Amino acid sequence: MWWTSIALAAGAPRTVVVLYNADVPESLAVAEHYVEARPGAHLCPVRVDPTVVDLPFAEFADLIRSPLDSCLAGEPEISTIVTVRGLPNRVALESGVASLEAVLQVGHAADLAGNEVASAPQGFSASQLNPMFSGGFAQAGDFVLSNLYEGSYQASPGVVREEQLPIGFERSKAESAGGTDYAGELFLVGRLDGFDYDDAHSLIERSIAAEAALPTAPMLCMHGADEARGARDPECEYATRMLALAGVPTLWIDPWDAGLAGHEVMAWMSGADNAIGAIDGNTYAPGAIVDNLTSYGAVPQNFVCSEDGLTCPAAESQTSIARWVRAGATLVHGTVEEPLNNAFPNASLLLFYAAGYSAGESALFAQRFLHWHNLWLGDPMTTPYATRPTVQFAPEVVDGSEFVVTASHPDGIYTLRLWVDGAEVAAAFGEELRYPLNGLGAHEVYAEAAAGNHTWRHPAWPVAESVVRARTAGWISGTVTVTEAEAPILEDTGGDVVEEEEPAGCGCAVGPAGNAAPALIVGLVALAAIRRRGRLEQMGLEPTTSRMPFWRSPS
Numbered sequence: 001m002w003w004t005s006i007a008l009a010a011g012a013p014r015t016v017v018v019l020y021n022a023d024v025p026e027s028l029a030v031a032e033h034y035v036e037a038r039p040g041a042h043l044c045p046v047r048v049d050p051t052v053v054d055l056p057f058a059e060f061a062d063l064i065r066s067p068l069d070s071c072l073a074g075e076p077e078i079s080t081i082v083t084v085r086g087l088p089n090r091v092a093l094e095s096g097v098a099s100l101e102a103v104l105q106v107g108h109a110a111d112l113a114g115n116e117v118a119s120a121p122q123g124f125s126a127s128q129l130n131p132m133f134s135g136g137f138a139q140a141g142d143f144v145l146s147n148l149y150e151g152s153y154q155a156s157p158g159v160v161r162e163e164q165l166p167i168g169f170e171r172s173k174a175e176s177a178g179g180t181d182y183a184g185e186l187f188l189v190g191r192l193d194g195f196d197y198d199d200a201h202s203l204i205e206r207s208i209a210a211e212a213a214l215p216t217a218p219m220l221c222m223h224g225a226d227e228a229r230g231a232r233d234p235e236c237e238y239a240t241r242m243l244a245l246a247g248v249p250t251l252w253i254d255p256w257d258a259g260l261a262g263h264e265v266m267a268w269m270s271g272a273d274n275a276i277g278a279i280d281g282n283t284y285a286p287g288a289i290v291d292n293l294t295s296y297g298a299v300p301q302n303f304v305c306s307e308d309g310l311t312c313p314a315a316e317s318q319t320s321i322a323r324w325v326r327a328g329a330t331l332v333h334g335t336v337e338e339p340l341n342n343a344f345p346n347a348s349l350l351l352f353y354a355a356g357y358s359a360g361e362s363a364l365f366a367q368r369f370l371h372w373h374n375l376w377l378g379d380p381m382t383t384p385y386a387t388r389p390t391v392q393f394a395p396e397v398v399d400g401s402e403f404v405v406t407a408s409h410p411d412g413i414y415t416l417r418l419w420v421d422g423a424e425v426a427a428a429f430g431e432e433l434r435y436p437l438n439g440l441g442a443h444e445v446y447a448e449a450a451a452g453n454h455t456w457r458h459p460a461w462p463v464a465e466s467v468v469r470a471r472t473a474g475w476i477s478g479t480v481t482v483t484e485a486e487a488p489i490l491e492d493t494g495g496d497v498v499e500e501e502e503p504a505g506c507g508c509a510v511g512p513a514g515n516a517a518p519a520l521i522v523g524l525v526a527l528a529a530i531r532r533r534g535r536l537e538q539m540g541l542e543p544t545t546s547r548m549p550f551w552r553s554p555s
Helices: 025-037 057-072 100-105 148-152 155-160 197-209 233-245 322-327 348-355 359-366 512-538
Strands: 016-021 042-046 054-056 080-084 090-092 097-099 164-167 188-192 219-222 250-253 264-270 283-292 331-335 374-377 390-393 396-398 403-408 413-420 423-429 432-435 441-451 454-457 465-469 473-483
Touching: 016 025, 016 057, 025 042, 025 080, 025 197, 042 057, 054 057, 057 090, 057 100, 080 100, 090 100, 097 100, 100 188, 100 374, 148 233, 155 233, 155 348, 188 197, 188 359, 197 283, 197 322, 219 233, 219 348, 233 250, 233 348, 264 348, 283 322, 283 348, 283 359, 322 331, 348 359, 359 374, 390 441, 390 473, 403 413, 403 441, 413 432, 423 432
Parallel strands: 016 042, 016 080, 054 090, 080 188, 164 465, 188 374, 219 250, 219 264, 264 283, 283 331, 396 473
Antiparallel strands: 090 097, 331 374, 390 403, 403 432, 413 423, 413 441, 441 473, 454 465
8 A cells, every 4th residue: 555554543643642762772673663553653752761660750850751752742632641671660758659651641740839730759559530430330230349448449330320422532622620720731540561571562453353343252250359359349240241231242250260261352451469370361352451450560670571581471470460461461551650449440341341432541541540550551542442534535635736635434524634754734524635746746644533423322221321532543655646647638720819808807817826815714614613623522512413323234
């Protein structure tokens, strides 16, 4: 194919910045691999001692956040940060530590007094509320809570009763929570890591493979190994039950099976301090998402192998989350320090993921607190349960004629946008965009489409259908050549030459450069309309359209 990329991921690569250690060649190689897989993503180099585990906040601000701010300057639509192995695991605060990714996630968000969240000391337990957390509480007949631990995990009943699910995440959509203003200062964050750099590369490959076809492997939840680590059990059973009623394959396993084996899974959720025997005997389909509710799965030592590389990890605390990466999982959650029992993602994570949101969005919507010990391994853009819009344009256009971009999706196209030589020049609602591409020679062109809403039908749920507003993106990029129009062949008729009169009014010739101005104005007006429509949507004022249902089957 002549183009360099076809739609593959949620959001779009141009909204991603990849943060890597420029002093570590292997870190650069992973970052470049990501950009090759997700063309349009931005590379952002930093320089920091790769052997440092807990980076003091002042050094974090100087060595990591300052270069990142420079990379983000002029890029307000970047909403995702992907970090790469070779960076510190944690940031040391005035008291306590937070994962590097949790500190990056909150950007420069500040409270009413102007104090930044990122540098705030850690308390005894997570307390920084997440403005994007979505859910509710269990109602009579949903499930029974049998201990205090389970009270933190009740989001799923709220999700299954929602008639409209969240709009796909954008950094600009973040609001306030708990007295903190997150406007423009909240990101999706994931880390490419494991026991080694090969594991980091594998996460990229699995993310891309996950989007080749809708998954058929079941989402598995298993009863926790003990009362504390089984805190999510009632909600996890409920989420898998609801998904099964919606036609999504699931498994609920009770009791805990320390030797779980023989299953191919799209999700593995349970809780155990020692889950080692329940990992390798199973197969993880591309896109498989994992969370083991236990305290120390992502502590720094759990990513370090012995010097000969034969024992991974060399000194393990509880069960390393890198074990699931090595076993084939695409996304894995853990905590880098004791989190206490209210900080793990709710089982609503599975509902959002199956509805067609990206892994990063699903995690954000399901996690009650920010700026804590949470760490996600994997590409946040991974989106196996959605179909990408297909975007097309021709590789050649005749000077003076309209350049046409088309897009298609089973749920229709919400918006279509066009960039030429790095600048956005036009936007439109619907499946076609036309623009007078002028200037002979080659131009770098990028076009991006957002899918329309789709209706997820589940008649057995408390609410029979949900409008999913994930705004799944598709894109295409490549070189388009503008060729000179062929001169017409004039025949000698033997008659007199009649000169055409100039039209009345201005006789100025409008050359190729002049043709672009009206289209650019139209494009900017369309862009403003798109953003205005997004604001109306957030206010609940935009009507939604029911199109092809989930799983693409007639109801």
